[in-house]
Amino acid sequence: MAVLDRAIRRVLDRMRLGVRPRATAGRQGSHRSPLKAQGVEFAEHRPYVPGDDVRHIDWKAFARHGQLVIRNFEEERDAFVHVLLDVTGSMSRGAPPKIQVAQKLAAAFAYVGMRQFDRARVVPFADDLDDLPLAVRGAQDLPMLEKLLEAAEPAGPTNFAAAIRALASRGTPRGLVAVITDVMAPEGWEEGFRHLGAMGHEIRVIRVGCAEDLAPTFTGELELHDAETGERVRLRVNKGLLERYRAEVKKHLEAAKESCQRAGGRWIEIDVEMPMDAMIKRVFGGPVHRTAAGVER
Amino acid sequence: MMTFAAFAWTTLAAIAGGAALTVLALYLLRRTPRPQVVSNVTFWMRAAQSSRPRFLRASKIPWIAFLITLLAALLFVGEIGDPRFGQGVRGTTVIVLAAGRSMGATSDGEPRIDRAVREVRRWVDRSTAGGRVAVVRAGMRPETLLALTDNPADLERALDGFELDDGPADLRGAVRLADRIITTSGDPGQILVVADEEVDEGLETQATRVLVPVGVPADTLAIGDFTARRDPLAAGEYVTQVQLRSFSSREASARLQIYDGDVPLLDRRVTLRPGAGVSYSAQGFSAERAELTARITDIEITGSTDALAVDDVAHAVVPALDPLSVLYVSEGNPFLEAALAVHPSVQVDAVAPGVFAGQSAEQLAAYDVLILDRTALPADVEHSSVVLFSPPSGQLGAEGPAEAPRVTAILGSHPALHGVRMDGIRVGRALRFETEPGDQVLIRSGSDALAVARETTSRRLIAYGLDLGATDLVEREAFPLMVHDSLQWAAAVRDEIPLPRRLGEPIYAADQTVLGPDGEPVDATTLAAIRHLGIYHVGERAEAFSAAIHAREIPSGASAARFRTSDPLPPLAVLVAVGLLALILLEWTLVHRGRLQ
Numbered sequence: 001m002a003v004l005d006r007a008i009r010r011v012l013d014r015m016r017l018g019v020r021p022r023a024t025a026g027r028q029g030s031h032r033s034p035l036k037a038q039g040v041e042f043a044e045h046r047p048y049v050p051g052d053d054v055r056h057i058d059w060k061a062f063a064r065h066g067q068l069v070i071r072n073f074e075e076e077r078d079a080f081v082h083v084l085l086d087v088t089g090s091m092s093r094g095a096p097p098k099i100q101v102a103q104k105l106a107a108a109f110a111y112v113g114m115r116q117f118d119r120a121r122v123v124p125f126a127d128d129l130d131d132l133p134l135a136v137r138g139a140q141d142l143p144m145l146e147k148l149l150e151a152a153e154p155a156g157p158t159n160f161a162a163a164i165r166a167l168a169s170r171g172t173p174r175g176l177v178a179v180i181t182d183v184m185a186p187e188g189w190e191e192g193f194r195h196l197g198a199m200g201h202e203i204r205v206i207r208v209g210c211a212e213d214l215a216p217t218f219t220g221e222l223e224l225h226d227a228e229t230g231e232r233v234r235l236r237v238n239k240g241l242l243e244r245y246r247a248e249v250k251k252h253l254e255a256a257k258e259s260c261q262r263a264g265g266r267w268i269e270i271d272v273e274m275p276m277d278a279m280i281k282r283v284f285g286g287p288v289h290r291t292a293a294g295v296e297r
Numbered sequence: 298m299m300t301f302a303a304f305a306w307t308t309l310a311a312i313a314g315g316a317a318l319t320v321l322a323l324y325l326l327r328r329t330p331r332p333q334v335v336s337n338v339t340f341w342m343r344a345a346q347s348s349r350p351r352f353l354r355a356s357k358i359p360w361i362a363f364l365i366t367l368l369a370a371l372l373f374v375g376e377i378g379d380p381r382f383g384q385g386v387r388g389t390t391v392i393v394l395a396a397g398r399s400m401g402a403t404s405d406g407e408p409r410i411d412r413a414v415r416e417v418r419r420w421v422d423r424s425t426a427g428g429r430v431a432v433v434r435a436g437m438r439p440e441t442l443l444a445l446t447d448n449p450a451d452l453e454r455a456l457d458g459f460e461l462d463d464g465p466a467d468l469r470g471a472v473r474l475a476d477r478i479i480t481t482s483g484d485p486g487q488i489l490v491v492a493d494e495e496v497d498e499g500l501e502t503q504a505t506r507v508l509v510p511v512g513v514p515a516d517t518l519a520i521g522d523f524t525a526r527r528d529p530l531a532a533g534e535y536v537t538q539v540q541l542r543s544f545s546s547r548e549a550s551a552r553l554q555i556y557d558g559d560v561p562l563l564d565r566r567v568t569l570r571p572g573a574g575v576s577y578s579a580q581g582f583s584a585e586r587a588e589l590t591a592r593i594t595d596i597e598i599t600g601s602t603d604a605l606a607v608d609d610v611a612h613a614v615v616p617a618l619d620p621l622s623v624l625y626v627s628e629g630n631p632f633l634e635a636a637l638a639v640h641p642s643v644q645v646d647a648v649a650p651g652v653f654a655g656q657s658a659e660q661l662a663a664y665d666v667l668i669l670d671r672t673a674l675p676a677d678v679e680h681s682s683v684v685l686f687s688p689p690s691g692q693l694g695a696e697g698p699a700e701a702p703r704v705t706a707i708l709g710s711h712p713a714l715h716g717v718r719m720d721g722i723r724v725g726r727a728l729r730f731e732t733e734p735g736d737q738v739l740i741r742s743g744s745d746a747l748a749v750a751r752e753t754t755s756r757r758l759i760a761y762g763l764d765l766g767a768t769d770l771v772e773r774e775a776f777p778l779m780v781h782d783s784l785q786w787a788a789a790v791r792d793e794i795p796l797p798r799r800l801g802e803p804i805y806a807a808d809q810t811v812l813g814p815d816g817e818p819v820d821a822t823t824l825a826a827i828r829h830l831g832i833y834h835v836g837e838r839a840e841a842f843s844a845a846i847h848a849r850e851i852p853s854g855a856s857a858a859r860f861r862t863s864d865p866l867p868p869l870a871v872l873v874a875v876g877l878l879a880l881i882l883l884e885w886t887l888v889h890r891g892r893l894q
Binding site for chain 2: 090093182184185186212213216218220221222223224225226227228229231232233234235241244245247248249252
């Protein structure tokens, strides 16, 4: 796989993609689900009520306490992993370009999901959503994924809210939604995150940033070209304006982060200049979740 | 300082246009944007909106700054284009060119005057571009070197034969003259002083003064004084005294020579400590006129050189001995005749008493002194200077001879006996004089007066009562000295010290031809104020003009600022340049503080 070389895949082999129980799907998988059934992982005891399967009565507990109790087990399910890949024009900026890093992270999500038998699908978005591709279920689907990523050329404006509306309209099943984007559009983020949260998705935003966006250094008489819309603005950039620009971007990112967290999402900052190892650890690291198979990060 | 003032106004206008185009090009270059792709311009627009200045529209400020910069640039070109522009005057420029001795000092490898003349040429070119110019020569006596003209070529004619004075420059008088020229011209103007020293700050002038200093601090070794006089105690001898002064902060040495014509009187190596002075004297012998020259050569100053040559030479003149014309009346006295013969400055006519009696008063008046030996002075002879030896009884109330008198006292303080000693002399016979009030007894024997000096308003008379044939005084060296001193006193010869004359003083020549130090005749205009040191010959007379009295430290010249004016404010050019710089800095500061877009 050209996008993910062997070394990265070796790192990814040790990673797990944790999904909250309420965001799991219906098939048997490796994620803890809210359902209590015939699983492997013991969940709890509850009083016996007539009609319960007598095979689930804990006789040892009855012998000790003289009360009939039923043993509940957690049911482990798989999950849908929707990787929303920002392919707007702004993703072409940075060194290396943000789109390259985003492609690798999207592939990493799909790869890790595939490894734990989830149904991962990478969906490019700009001001709308492309057709939903097939989910990656096994190694046989990786070429298709690679082809998809290679075809993702950064262009056009961003409209995250419209993309999310399109996602909802296509009946996307509940799951983990990883949004890989630079968040360099002024509007639509709060609405988009709110919709995702309302749809029951677990949100994970990976903001791919570069120095040019956060701390530009160019000054002087400039004609600024918008990478997404092609709009041109003539400005005399000086230190004061640079400081105010940084403040504006920071304020915007804080607002987007806050709206993400309000929707129950998790916000992860990535810089294009970071080493890939560190990037993967930051993206796939995080809160520890207990699963039927053991500890899940 | 760069200037365009020598160009015509059209050329100046073209340069101003070029400057304006340059400012415009710089402005446009500064305003030409550079393309820069950004992720989203919306954030930049928001930042720009929040930093928009409120006191002026942002788009107007660069234009205003551009116009002010353009205006300042044009003002600057105008200022450096016309030296009078910045002073607020136009029309007449009078250049005062220092022509004193210090301008001959070597600074920066060339005489200061060369540099000064270059400055004058430059400023004449500039000033005639839009007005008239005159040049005042600031020598010992200020004079107009170039009358008001608008033709710069006139300067070269005026500078033809230009030379420095050996005395100090009268800058104050020259500036006054320049001020009068401007005042009488009726135009506003300025005075440009090209000199190596400052003009007295207290000097008030109506026109603005600007100093263009030339020269740098320099060292010199100078002859500070040089005099000569005859030795009053030794006929025919003279004494010279020379003083060397060091105007340097370093040790110096030189070879000092004093010559009487071609005859060396002194030749020695002299070493001087920093700032010190030292005096030497030398003697010479000549009854004729002595023309003396003191000179220092082979000057060595540690780590420096002698910058000024004019102060290395000084002159002095010792006049010839004025011979005394003496009528010697005697029947023969070998001692007295021998005593008169040893003096080179005495011309003696000897006559017998019989011949003397027949001479008229006019004939006697031709002699400075009458010496009567054993001869009576007729009562009708009214000569002013008379010396009597052994006069007959009755002269001066002679009381008759005293046999073998002993000399008990002499009046050594009297000029007639100056330096005469009569200890233990033997006198065989002498007359005793009866003194009158006012008489001075020169030789006394007890209460007897053996010699008296009598001085009235019209006559000096000395009478020696000693019988020269009966005393050993005539065999002593005191005798010719006594005779000489008596003649000098009786003739009322004054020993005048011939001081060298000061440069700048005139020579009174009447109809006589005056030859300069180079032996060439001197024209009448020069005689009014002698400018060059040396010995001038006026007929039979010689007068030494010495610059030694003017010996002083060389002015430090360009230790001051390149251009300095008595105006308390700096020149407008500097103000405009500073203003221009401040404007550009202000604009860039505003740019970097986000006040401009």
